[in-house]
Amino acid sequence: MRSKLWSELFEVLFSLVLALWIPIRILYFTQNVWFDYVLDVVCIAWCARLLRQSEKPNYYFAFIWSFPFYSLATLTTFGFSPALFLLAKYAFVPRILKIRDVLERFDRLHPVFYRLISIGTLLPVIIHGQACIWIALGSGTAGHDPDPVSEYIKAVYWTLTTLTTIGYGDISAKTNAQMLFSSFAEVIGVGFFGYVLSNVASLLARLDGAREQYLSTLDQVESFVRNNDLPDEFRGKVRGYYRYLWEHHRGSDDKTILESLPRLLKAEATFLINKDIVPKVPFLKNAPQDLLEDVVFQLKPIIATPGEHLFYRGEVGDTMYFIQHGQVDILGENEQVLVTLKDGAFFGEMALLLDAPRNATALAMSYCDLFVLDKAAFAQVMQKHPSFKQHIEDVVHSRMKKPA
Numbered sequence: 001m002r003s004k005l006w007s008e009l010f011e012v013l014f015s016l017v018l019a020l021w022i023p024i025r026i027l028y029f030t031q032n033v034w035f036d037y038v039l040d041v042v043c044i045a046w047c048a049r050l051l052r053q054s055e056k057p058n059y060y061f062a063f064i065w066s067f068p069f070y071s072l073a074t075l076t077t078f079g080f081s082p083a084l085f086l087l088a089k090y091a092f093v094p095r096i097l098k099i100r101d102v103l104e105r106f107d108r109l110h111p112v113f114y115r116l117i118s119i120g121t122l123l124p125v126i127i128h129g130q131a132c133i134w135i136a137l138g139s140g141t142a143g144h145d146p147d148p149v150s151e152y153i154k155a156v157y158w159t160l161t162t163l164t165t166i167g168y169g170d171i172s173a174k175t176n177a178q179m180l181f182s183s184f185a186e187v188i189g190v191g192f193f194g195y196v197l198s199n200v201a202s203l204l205a206r207l208d209g210a211r212e213q214y215l216s217t218l219d220q221v222e223s224f225v226r227n228n229d230l231p232d233e234f235r236g237k238v239r240g241y242y243r244y245l246w247e248h249h250r251g252s253d254d255k256t257i258l259e260s261l262p263r264l265l266k267a268e269a270t271f272l273i274n275k276d277i278v279p280k281v282p283f284l285k286n287a288p289q290d291l292l293e294d295v296v297f298q299l300k301p302i303i304a305t306p307g308e309h310l311f312y313r314g315e316v317g318d319t320m321y322f323i324q325h326g327q328v329d330i331l332g333e334n335e336q337v338l339v340t341l342k343d344g345a346f347f348g349e350m351a352l353l354l355d356a357p358r359n360a361t362a363l364a365m366s367y368c369d370l371f372v373l374d375k376a377a378f379a380q381v382m383q384k385h386p387s388f389k390q391h392i393e394d395v396v397h398s399r400m401k402k403p404a
């Protein structure tokens with residue numbers, strides 16, 4: 001897989017070299033250049049590699065860009081520069097489009113950047129090619145400049161103003177060939193740059209798409225509160241909840257995302273989130289890995305709001321909780337704080353083993369990202385792992401006289 005990545009990356013970079021070098025070579029170098037022979041050799045070697053690995057390119061184009069036209073032409077007199085034979089190498093340049101395949105292999109890259117970088121790679125090639133053709137046609141009213149750097153900069157300037165259809169007229173066509181090429185460049189500019197600008201605008205908007213959705217949700221909340229004449233205190237609570245979702249989840253719903261994943265990926269994602277918490281549960285210590293994975297798969301994400309009672313002292317429990325983010329106070333008989341639990345803690349575990357009433361109250365002190373495991377789901381896991389079930393029964397017997 002890695003060798004394929006490097007292969008595609010080489011093709012992109014080599015295509016860029018050809019697209020940028022060949023026009024400059026034809027315009028400004030009159031003597032043979034050793035680098036041109038290197039290009040012939042690399043093209044032959046690369047074509048041989050593709051054929052050997054059964055990555056068969058189009059045979060017609062492979063012959064054109066790999067055949068050493070330039071090297072053979074330097075041995076013969078044609079009455080024109082053999083550098084023109086390098087134009088055959090342009091048949092390789094379309095392989096620059098493999099940039100998309102290369103970018104897709106970088107999983108950490110934001111999807112929007114796939115298209116932005118692809119467009120950003122093609123733009124210099126198009127601008128450079130147009131500028132070099134303009135120079136070859138005489139550079140219009142600017143004329144040839146004895147300084148090649150200055151001449152090239154002027155050509156790039158003309159190309160950009162023409163392609164973007166905002167030409168200032170300070171450099172204009174004066175021959176039929178230049179006028180025809182200017183017309184062609186303007187047509188290309190209207191189509192291509194219109195496409196580029198519209199895509200860049202939409203892609204940049206998508207980069208902040210989550211925030212736009214968050215703001216849209218707040219607008220809907222505001223309308224809901226006004227239409228139903230709800231008090232400002234309630235509005236503040238609802239806005240606070242969505243603000244928490246935005247700050248900690250970028251507006252996404254973890255439960256919805258997890259449920260949309262296939263079973264294996266869902267289990268892996270949930271396990272990675274809770275891998276440091278679940279094994280700490282006393283009756284799950286030394287449990288086999290496959291059992292832990294099955295337990296984690298049964299966890300359900302919830303969000304608790306500040307002041308929400310997760311359970312009360314005296315009620316029969318049927319769930320235990322894992323704290324991903326947040327703070328929960330465990331309260332005793334007189335509402336005194338027995339312990340404060342934070343990120344990575346768990347509580348209520350004996351509810352999975354016993355039918356005894358809770359001996360404390362759990363109160364969320366902040367917004368809390370929790371994972372819950374209920375007794376029915378845990379029982380299903382135990383049925384699947386009968387060898388570990390005996391261990392659980394031993395724990396139950398040892399805790400029968402203790403409150404959950």
